[in-house]
Amino acid sequence: MKVIKRKVLQNIESNTKYYACTFYPQSKKYFVQNSYFDNCSFRNNVYFESLKKCTFDNCGFCEHASLSLSKMNIRSFPKYICHFTFLSHLDLSGNKFELLPCLEQLSNLKHLIAPSSPNNHFHDLPNFPQSVLKLKNLESLTISNVCGCPAQLAQLKNLRYLNIREAQLQMFPWTLLNLHNLTHLCLSSTDIKSIPTEIRELHNLTHLDLGCNNLSLLPLGIFELRNLQYLGLRSNDIIEIPDHISMLTSLRYLDFSFNCISGVSRSIEKLCHLQKLLISNNNLSWWKRQCLKSWLKNCKIHDNSHYMPNLDEEYRTEAFKVLD
Known part of the structure; x- marks a missing residue:
């Protein structure tokens, strides 16, 4: 096994003993096995794909390991x-x-x-x-x-x-x-049938995904989440987009696709920050779809029944941009 002492390094190798080394890892994932680290310091964020049969004694790390x-x-x-x-x-x-x-x-x-x-x-x-x-x-x-x-x-x-x-x-x-610090909440595909009005207590929420459930009604509490930017309600049993939607003035992404929606309140035009609306596979008439386009001139509207985005992946990617 190779032995390295008191060196400043970027690379991290397998089958190596490191003593009092200082690492400045690159922004890549390291596959490391069967290595020993004693009194080493990792000065940058470090990303591992494997640490099998590795040992760390008295080592210091940056915030992100x-x-x-x-x-x-x-x-x-x-x-x-x-x-x-x-x-x-x-x-x-x-x-x-x-x-x-x-x-x-x-x-x-x-x-x-x-x-x-x-x-x-x-x-x-x-x-x-x-x-x-x-x-x-x-x-x-x-x-x-x-x-x-x-x-x-x-x-x-x-x-x-x-x-x-x-x-x-x-x-x-x-x-x-009780989790008042939540900014991102996803409860998709959990068979939920209703949401309590008290959800308004999660006032820091910016992303809420309730897709693929059995929701037919939305409580007023959801529309009191004034910081909400992403609302995912794909594949539920919702029949209309209510007047209260206008209360979500920070909303940028709204997904009502694959529901039973036949009615949309004109108050939706007050969502001046809305960038994307997914409304495909509902019961909207041609006339109502044209109204939506006139009300939301600066919004990209997807009403194509063949459009099926990977919402979970988009949600997760956006969320971790915030957290990392």
Whole structure:
């Protein structure tokens, strides 16, 4: 094994022992295995794709230390991760296993994308992992294929981005109303049938995605979210765009595609900042679609039934621009 002492480096290699080295990592992902770091300092943000059989003793890191094991077809939780208490970002997406309790040891973790459950049967989904609820510094959480939303989630007071999707919720989780720092909330494909008016308490929300649920009515509380810029309501059972839509004066992106909408209030023309409206696959008449175009002259309107954007990806990309 190669040994390097007291050097200033940019590259990070596998099968190497580093002693008292100073690293200025480049903006790329490092695949590192079987290396040892003793009294080393990482002066830039660092992004790892693997740290298997690596050890860090008395090392210092910048604010951003990331490990991404996304889409590596991992079938069991890599226990070595729990020794890397310096991690601020952890991406386990695209794998299928349940999280283990040792995750709570990552006390510095701020951003977590959890793996999917290995059980694909909707009625046999696992409960929300308790280990996640102990990550008090967490600011961003993406999790899917879970059953329920525990009250303890309200303890994660630092959460700004929360994405719970393809989960068995059915009811809006009231505990989320205690997360007053939330700016991004996604509850798509969770079988939710109604939203409480009290959602207005999440006054910092800028992005709200409630797509692919069973919503037919929208409470007044949604229209009191004055900072909202993104509202996703794709694939629900909504029959009209109400007068109250005009209250969302900060709105830039609005998706009502794949609903049952036949009526649109003219008050929508007051959304002077609206840049994109998705309204395809509804029951709007030709005349009503023409009215929309005249009311929203500066807005890009998609009313083509064949247009199917990847909203989840667009939402997530936009959200992480804010958080990173």
